[in-house]
Amino acid sequence: MEEEKMQATVMALEGKALSWFHWWEKCNPNPTWDGFKIAVVRRFQPSMVQNPFEQLLALKQTGTVEEYVEDFEKYVGALRSIDQECVRGIFLNGLKEELQAEVKLYELQSLSDLIQKVLLIEQKNVLITKKIHPAYIPRGSGGSRTNSYTKTVTVESRPNADRR
Structure with a gap:
């Protein structure tokens, strides 16, 4: 039955979804199962409303x-x-x-x-x-790694001043 489906579904809701449902229920005093399914998809997966x-x-x-x-x-x-x-x-x-x-x-x-x-x-x-390529980081891995091909070189500003 539609009413049982609604009750079972509401019991599984929590957080944002439960808050949304309470608001939706107030706006829809005579909710139907089909109306609820469409509203859930529109709210939480709007891309699925398209084909x-x-x-x-x-x-x-x-x-x-x-x-x-x-x-x-x-x-x-x-x-x-x-x-x-x-x-x-x-x-x-x-x-x-x-x-x-x-x-x-x-x-x-x-x-x-x-x-x-x-x-x-x-x-x-x-x-x-x-x-x-040891420094390779696959896209989507989220990790960071230093590039093993980069070397730090220190250049003295006075190359022969201290060598006397």
């Missing part, structure tokens, strides 16, 4: 594979039904070119296998890059 299929097709990897997978799952999860072969193609198409080329070397049947393989490929590529 999720359109957003899925436009998605491109700019950071790590893990970040890309998280966004991909958000958009593909909002779709009711979609052909799994199509989903694999959309996922593959959104990856960075170097990852696309390498993962295509494997004949992976499921999206899950594809995701696991591309995560491993990215890890391998990061390790190789670190060995070649």
Whole structure:
């Protein structure tokens, strides 16, 4: 029943979401389950109000594979039904070119296998890059490291004055 769904959902809310719900409930004296679902999405995931299929097709990897997978799952999860072969193609198409080329070397049947393989490929590529360029910091890692290629040189202002 709609009323039971609302009660169960409200019991799970906390913090910002609970405060928002109390305000929303006052503004909507006769709430419906469908109205509540739409209001929640508009408030907490406004990007999902747009066509999720359109957003899925436009998605491109700019950071790590893990970040890309998280966004991909958000958009593909909002779709009711979609052909799994199509989903694999959309996922593959959104990856960075170097990852696309390498993962295509494997004949992976499921999206899950594809995701696991591309995560491993990215890890391998990061390790190789670190060995070649020790100061390399992958985008999205948040860490900082000093550049091992930079050397400090001290130049004396009076080179021969103290050597007598």
